[in-house]
Amino acid sequence: MRLVELNVSTSSQEGHAVVTATGELDLYTAPRLQTALATVLHDRAVSVVVDLSGVEFCDSTGMNVLLGAMKRLNDRGGSFELAGPRPSVRRIFQVTGLDTVFTITDGVPAAGPR
Template identity: 40%
Template sequence: MDLELSTKTDGGRTVVSVSGEIDMYTAPTLREYLTALLSDGVKDLAIDVNGVDFCDSTGLGVFIGTLRRLREVDGSLVIVCAREQMLKIFQLTGLHKVFDIQPQLPSED
């Protein structure tokens, strides 16, 4: 399955919706996409992974690298995830303690 990416703005936050599979073949595309957004000055990012059917360690590495780059510029990253399959991946790897994972996009108050 291919990787599909789309971007929208919600308040001051950039939201990237990801669907399909994130693996060693598609992760470079995701990395380039997110890197381009950060290079354009995005500092408040949400990545919606509710459409992701599969994610391997390469994909998790992309998320970790993105978080690291955002922290360097005092930015923020929210992972939007309500799918049990994806939540289990974050829990099994301990990354649920690293990422701000929310079941839906947090409102801008």
């Protein structure tokens, strides 16, 4: 059995809190993403972008983490979007109907000049 990691990092770009995940998002790794999202929400971010371009797989646990964070942010008037999911991950959103629930974009907002 090969152990697949999930790496999660956060940054700020163009007024958005950006949470970047790479690897596989599943029952075992989802708590990492949940912790990062909870931290960003605790810091009172009003606009959160989750960069999924490096996620190779996402199961129902990962979907639930994303849904929970979106609901908490929406409840306080914030915006939550998913950026750049790979075709295989985007397909999971389409099959489950969650592509109509989440705002899904092709990429993360570009960082401006520093």
